[in-house]
Amino acid sequence: MSLDLQAAASKRMRRGIITLAAIAAVLAVIVVLLLVFGGGKKDTAKNPDTGAGKPAPAVTETPSDAYTAPQKWVKLPEGTGKSNGLPIKFPKTDEGAAAMMESVIRTSWSIDPADIEKAVSAYSAPQDTDALRAAIPQAVAGNRQTAGMPTDGPVPHGASFIAIPIAVQWTHQDDTHVRVSVDTRVVTNAGNGSENKTQLVSMAGMAVWNGDDWKNTSLPPGKQPEPFDIGSDGFNSAGWKAIQEGDRK
Template identity: 45%
Template sequence: MTLDLQQRAQRRMRRALFLLVGLVLVLVAALVVISVTGGSSTNKGAPAPQPSQSAGPTPVKTLPPDDGGYVAPAQTVKLPDGASKAAGNLPVQFPRTPEGAAAMAVASARNAWSLDPAQIKAGILTYASAQYRDQMAGAAEAGAKGNREFAGIPTEGPVPAGATLNAWPIGVKYSAVNSDTIDVLVLLRVTHAAKAGAEPTTTLVVSPGRAVWEGNDWKGAATNPNQPLPDPVDIGTPFFNEDKWKAIQEGDRV
């Protein structure tokens, strides 16, 4: 038991040290974020403005793999699909349930990690609550530049051939404030490469959000930027279960 506690303390210390490395990225994110993502870790961003999120991300290096091997998720959830698609093939019209709210937050967070300002703007227009929509849409270009800087890509000029930035949501937590308001945390793996042939880097990000029922669909509202966030942890580790994340099941894949 003592050895286990020591090992966990060492992991926490490594996470804290790597967190310091990400502070510069947090400052970059804060310049382009109106109400965006928060909390992160690498292998276990500064994402563009998106609804249902707040505060800048805090990227940290991924911890070395645990020696215990893969640990299956204790909880899984199959989030509902949207009943239709908006511009950019983005899913909309989610059911009026906590799972529907979480599905919107996941779709919004996934779309936020893009190098294309038009895609970012489409996500904002699709998912942002009306009170934030115009202001956030005006920041789409700055958001794309923030994403490029995060990915190690020059902020001006064409995106280098083979450069990538992709987000894969792997876990979610959600709790109802009332029937029209759901708080959501989305855990994502964000992978980027600055050019063709560059070794991809994966970062874990915890993205907080609030979904509000508006216009017969879930939309993203701003959250408290000072809210405490859980440490980012990878799926397949005991920490994923200890922190009570639900693994997102997509098709036959968890």
């Protein structure tokens, strides 16, 4: 009888561990999309409104004599395919993994659920897809809150939420796993005549080679490189490689 009770208790414990792991995975996904997953965040200068609901070029204003040029630049490769209009099929290199993660940020950090859905379909690891799709409403609400707008209802006139990756760094784990950190400038406008606001955010994800392309999977919260804008003190010492835009879209 005691053996039966012990076996039942062990079974319940294993089931509980699995359930907690699943909950943790979903929470991690939500936190990623809410822009606070495992990363640093800092406010920078406000940017003037262009009058069209679009942010002006989001460059933190610093005196010219305080500008420190990036020591490292990287030209991220293009994807050779498309999925829902988004680039996919990045090369099996560290730079290819970073390019995929940069595309994740550009497309999934949004207040438009359709944009996030496209990004989830294009870039998520298969085991994360269902949890990510379920988290889209919370992600939209969180991003709207970050921008200072109501979390539901019509988007205010002139409101916007734009993520602009400006730098990356990575750690090669093995041939199929690359940990990628992205330094992102997030420009938001609450609408109705509000001023644009800029935040710098640092996040990391794991790029996993899945058959013929890189896919993104979340990492547990942990220490991230501090976010710095290009030209600011600390950008180079934090290990960032500035993204050379060129003709990338």
